[in-house]
Amino acid sequence: MARVTGAVATLIALALRAVALPAEADSTTSSQPRCVASKISCLLPKGATLESVTAVPDGGSYGEGAKDIAYPVVPTGLPELCAVIVKVTSSPTSSYHFGLFLPSKWNSKFLTVGNGGFAGGINWLDMAPGPHYGMATVSTDLGHNSTTTDLSWALNNEEARKDWGWRAIHGSVEIGKQIVQGYYKKAAKKSYYSGCSTGGRQGLKELQLFPDSFDGLLIGAPSYYVTHINNAVTKVGIYNLPVDAPNHIPYTVFPYMADEIVRQCDALDGLADGIIQSPELCNIDFSAMACGTSANATWCLTPPQIQTARNIYGDYRFSDGRLIYPGLTPGSEDQWWILLAGTEPTPFGVGYQKFFLTNNPDWDWRTYNDSMVTLAERTDPGQPTAIDYDISAFKRRGGKLIMYHGLADGLVATKGSDWYYNSTVSALGGLRNTRDFFRYFQVPGMQHCLGTTVDAPWSFAGASQPGQLGTGAWSVPGFADAGHDAMLALQDWVEKGREVDQIVATTWRSSLDPGSGVLRQRPVCPWPQKAVYKGRGDKDAANSWSCR
Secondary structure: OOOOOOOOOOHHHHHHOOOOOOOOOOOOOOOOOOOOHHHHHOOOOOOEEEEEEEEEOOOEOOOOHHHOOOOOOOOOOEOOEEEEEEEEEEEOOEEEEEEEEEEOOOOOEEEEEOOOOOOEOOOHHHHOHHHHHOOEEEEEOOOOOEOOOOOHHHOOOHHHHHHHHHHHHHHHHHHHHHHHHHHHOOOOOEEEEEEEOHHHHHHHHHHHHOOOOOOEEEEEOOOOOHHHHHHHHHHHHHHOOOOOOOOOOOHHHHHHHHHHHHHHHHHHHOOOOOOOOOHHHOOOOHHHHEOOOOOOOOOOEOHHHHHHHHHHHOOEEOOOOOEEEOOOOOOOHHHOHHHHOOOOOOHHHHHHHHHHHOOOOOOOHHHOOOHHHHHHHHHOOOOOOOOOOOOHHHHHOOOEEEEEEEOOOOOOOHHHHHHHHHHHHHHOOOHHHHHOOEEEEEEOOOOOOOOOOOOOOOEOOOOOHHHHOOOOOOOOOOOOOOOOOHHHHHHHHHHHOOOOOOEEEEEEEEOOEEEEEEEEEEEEOEOOOOEEEOOOOOOOOHHHEEEO
16 A cells, blocks of 8 residues: 655644745735734724734745744635734733734635644634635634643643633634624625534534534544543553553554555455454454464564553543543554653653643653543633533534544544444434534545545645645645545535535545546545445546445
């Protein structure tokens, strides 16, 4: 199979991209007479300060470059727009910024985009598709400037945690809409959201607290259960430590394990194509990986290593059986390095314990035990956890929600989204009462938020996806329509009542290069349906598949 090194779109990769272009200098043009400080500053409420206004010409670029540590890549090829940066005082000891793109050709819609991990920075690259759609678009830095794995800003700072947890998003939405109404002399008719991982969590939290904020949300791989998942990733990391112990599996072995899991589990969905579509049917035969078998000449797992693998796939539960967080899915092994390659557990976990829970930068991960979960549940620093599953208020006002998750995600366990959706279904009284406004799509072969190592179709204009295809990319290159673009499909559902019964995902011969030519397209189906090959026609063509 083709394994694309670097194609995985982890929050780490999104935060550490280093290629950046300089931002455009503050300016204005005669074609944008409203794009001046004097006409925008008067639109701001008390506590908000205008920091910059920039008129961007058609085909121009805008961003903050290296100054924006988490999101240094500057989008290019923008439509004509006005770029605004605002600072908001959120408490006597905290503040946040947000950026706003105000396109000259506006379609009366408003879009908010999310962030990643614990990163602080305005997500300009994810904002860029918004103006191409015709939407005014906003993103916030969440009140700090840091990479996704740097949590030191949260030490003894509950106000900053609140900004990250929910307050900066909500304030940016409220003030952003106010600016839009004043700038265009009319209010936005529809409001949308797009975010993945932490961005997914942010959208769900806003929806739960303020059901009137958005008419439609596109939510990817949400790390919504903060009190549990950020403890679970420490627990998972400990399974594979210390590195000199017999139980440790070197990260160089993970790709070999991935190949073996595909060999065992691929055909269970009815078609041997290198893509695992039904990981829930996979009963892993660890004996095929065990040392002493003839199948593995270059690698194998010892009994202690096999137990480590079982632990990673297994659910994290308390001794009384209570589920804390589900384990990783068969097919996710190519991304295990994120949680399991270091000499200590991932900063997504250890940083949370140090800077959110214990307020102790010297806290030792070796002391971790289940009391960390109990402490997190009691305090939920910053109140980011989004587990209010009764979202009937959002349903009553006509809101629509699309959630998706890659079945090969090795960072945020796919089964966590299964848990979220099933909990919502239960809270609302069954699938029939849920499916009319909330649909959940599992994406075979897609990793965290985007990307694939098994040539699986993964691109459908979810959060962060267009930016991985180029600084000027938006939608799905060559397929900017509601059949292939989830944001356009969401808008059609909200505005025209067209239910989203499938979304066609795309991948290319070189999976991050649309110029290499389309390799595969397949429908992604709303749970509990799956894409099924019709038994005839090109297996790489979407019309050879149906949702059943």
